Amino acid sequence: MNSSFNASLINDPFGDPGLLVQFLFQKRAFLFDLGDISVLSNAELLKVSHVFVSHTHIDHFIGFDRLLRTVFGREKTLTFFGPENFIKNVEGKLAGFTWNLVDRYEESLTIKVVEVREDKLLKGTFRAIDKFEISEEEEVAFEGGIILDDLMCVVRAAVLEHRVPCLGFSLQENLHVNINKDRLESMCVVEGAWLNDLKQAVVEGKPDSYTIEMPITRNGKLSLERKSLGQLKENLVEITPGQKIGYVVDTIYNEPNSKRIIELVKSADIFFCESPFLADEEIRGQERFHLTSHQAGTMARDAHVKKLQVFHFSRRHMAHRERFYREADNAFKGSREASPLAAKG
Numbered sequence: 001m002n003s004s005f006n007a008s009l010i011n012d013p014f015g016d017p018g019l020l021v022q023f024l025f026q027k028r029a030f031l032f033d034l035g036d037i038s039v040l041s042n043a044e045l046l047k048v049s050h051v052f053v054s055h056t057h058i059d060h061f062i063g064f065d066r067l068l069r070t071v072f073g074r075e076k077t078l079t080f081f082g083p084e085n086f087i088k089n090v091e092g093k094l095a096g097f098t099w100n101l102v103d104r105y106e107e108s109l110t111i112k113v114v115e116v117r118e119d120k121l122l123k124g125t126f127r128a129i130d131k132f133e134i135s136e137e138e139e140v141a142f143e144g145g146i147i148l149d150d151l152m153c154v155v156r157a158a159v160l161e162h163r164v165p166c167l168g169f170s171l172q173e174n175l176h177v178n179i180n181k182d183r184l185e186s187m188c189v190v191e192g193a194w195l196n197d198l199k200q201a202v203v204e205g206k207p208d209s210y211t212i213e214m215p216i217t218r219n220g221k222l223s224l225e226r227k228s229l230g231q232l233k234e235n236l237v238e239i240t241p242g243q244k245i246g247y248v249v250d251t252i253y254n255e256p257n258s259k260r261i262i263e264l265v266k267s268a269d270i271f272f273c274e275s276p277f278l279a280d281e282e283i284r285g286q287e288r289f290h291l292t293s294h295q296a297g298t299m300a301r302d303a304h305v306k307k308l309q310v311f312h313f314s315r316r317h318m319a320h321r322e323r324f325y326r327e328a329d330n331a332f333k334g335s336r337e338a339s340p341l342a343a344k345g
Contacts, residue, residue, distance in 0.1 A: 003243040004152065004173060007270065010037060013311040014318060016059045017249045019272055021171065022047065023152065030155075032169060032247045032272075037063035045070045050148065052155065053082040054249050055166040056089045064093050072128065075107035079114065081147050081157065083165040086115040087124045087134070094132040102128045116147060116157050116167055145264070151203055153242070158260040160251040162289045168251065170264050173242025177202045183236050190215040190222070201229055202237060246305065249274040249312055252289040253282075262303040271305040274312035278320065279327040293324045297331025308332045 004025055010018035016035025022044075023029065029047040031037075033054055037045070045067055054060055071078060080090060090113050102108075108129040115122040125136040145156035151174065158168045177199040184191060194214050201210060208230030216225050233239070246265030251257050251274075265271050277285040279294035293310060300308040310328045313321065 003176065005243070007171075007245050007272075009272065009309070009311055010039060011035070013313045013321065013324070014315050016062070017054075017274065017312045018060075018063070019245075019247055020044065021245070026152075030171070031067075033060045033249065034063035034067065035059045035061070037066055042070050046074075046076075049077075049079065050155075051078065051080045052147075052157075052167070052169050052247075053080060053086065054168070054247075055083050055162060055164055056086065057250065060249070061089070064090075068093075072109055073105055073107060074109060077110040077112060079112040079148075081114045081116060081155075081167070083159065083167050084115065084117055087113050087122060090126070091124075091132075091134060094126055099128070099131040102131055105129075114147060116159065117142065118159055121147065151200070156264060158264045160248070160257050160260060161254070162250045162252065166250050168246070168248040168261055168264050170244060170246045170268065172244045174203050176240045176242045178238040178240070180236055180238055187235065188216050188218055189236070190217055198229075198232055198237070202233065202239065208233070244268045246271040246273070246303075248272070250290060252286060253291055253295040258299055258302075261299050265300075265305060266303045268303065268305040270307040270309060271300050271303065272309050272311065273300065273328075275310035275324055275328055276312055276314045278317060278323060279331075293327035294331045297328040297333075300328075300332045301334060 005021050005023045007019060007021045010020055017033050018035050018037060019032035020040065021030040027047050028049050029044065031048050031051045034051060048067065082089065105128065108127055111126040113124050119142055121140045121142045123138045123140065124134045126132040126134055145158060146154060147157045148155040153174055154172045156170045160166045160168050179195055192215060194212065198212055201212065206229055208228060210229040211226045212229060212232060213224050213226050216223055244267065246268040248261055273296040274291055275293045275296045276290040277292045279292050282292055285292045296310050297308060308328060310324055313324050
């Protein structure tokens with residue numbers, strides 16, 4: 001499937017969890033979790049516009065300082081999303097530094113924070129020019145699980161359980177709009193910046209009556225013709241659903257959580273799911289509020305995702321990397337055998 005972004009895990013499956021989503025036609029990127037991000041270059045970090053933090057355990061949040069150090073001193077806005085108490089977590093991080101000279105900088109970093117609760121979103125803003133004192137606090141409704149809705153994509157969150165609230169995420173690309181180049185030639189239409197306007201109009205959902213001016217060459221003469229969006233969509237545009245990814249880490253396997261995860265990631269093109277424990281370690285997983293390889297594969301199957309990528313393996317199993325993949329894949333591909341825990345029961 002064609003896509004406007006590329007998603008890849010930041011570290012190997014035994015390292016700190018994290019996902020980098022880079023938009024291919026923009027100098028923009030999203031980060032999911034902020035653990036060890038030392039492998040990312042400054043150039044990559046400077047593209048980051050939004051950060052989605054599942055929870056603030058150290059292996060998911062230690063990278064905040066590295067990101068802050070990279071972007072500080074620039075005219076830039078970063079938006080962070082996190083679970084209950086996240087605003088206080090960010091405020092505490094910022095309070096750990098001395099900001100007595102920030103008024104000497106012409107460029108001012110702005111950090112916007114969105115705290116995701118079960119029924120509402122809390123928002124606050126921290127500006128370098130104000131020595132990162134919180135401002136613009138507000139409370140808004142949390143509807144349909146949506147925490148970000150822009151022209152490129154929609155990001156949803158679900159509140160999961162890890163003895164503390166922990167967020168799972170999905171990212172759904174908006175309609176993927178392609179131009180039929182063969183039709184362009186047959187219609188004598190000249191390529192140009194107007195095609196970006198056409199794509200943008202489709203993505204924004206403008207009415208079919210909306211008109212766009214396009215250049216046409218006939219008999220060696222260039223002219224401009226205005227066509228309705230409905231005509232152009234019928235003749236030139238190929239519209240396909242956008243790519244969807246799911247990202248779930250650090251949560252217990254139980255009925256409420258499973259339902260929320262399956263609903264969040266259903267029909268995803270790729271599902272990035274934690275799997276710290278092997279299939280025969282369900283009891284250990286329950287005690288530590290984590291998933292097993294079999295549980296990850298089962299939820300991926302029930303959610304009808306196209307591809308499963310397990311990660312966040314326990315380091316005590318460094319010698320069993322392939323077993324994680326094999327067990328998850330067996331469950332994902334439809335093995336209906338009882339789970340190891342149920343079999344022992």
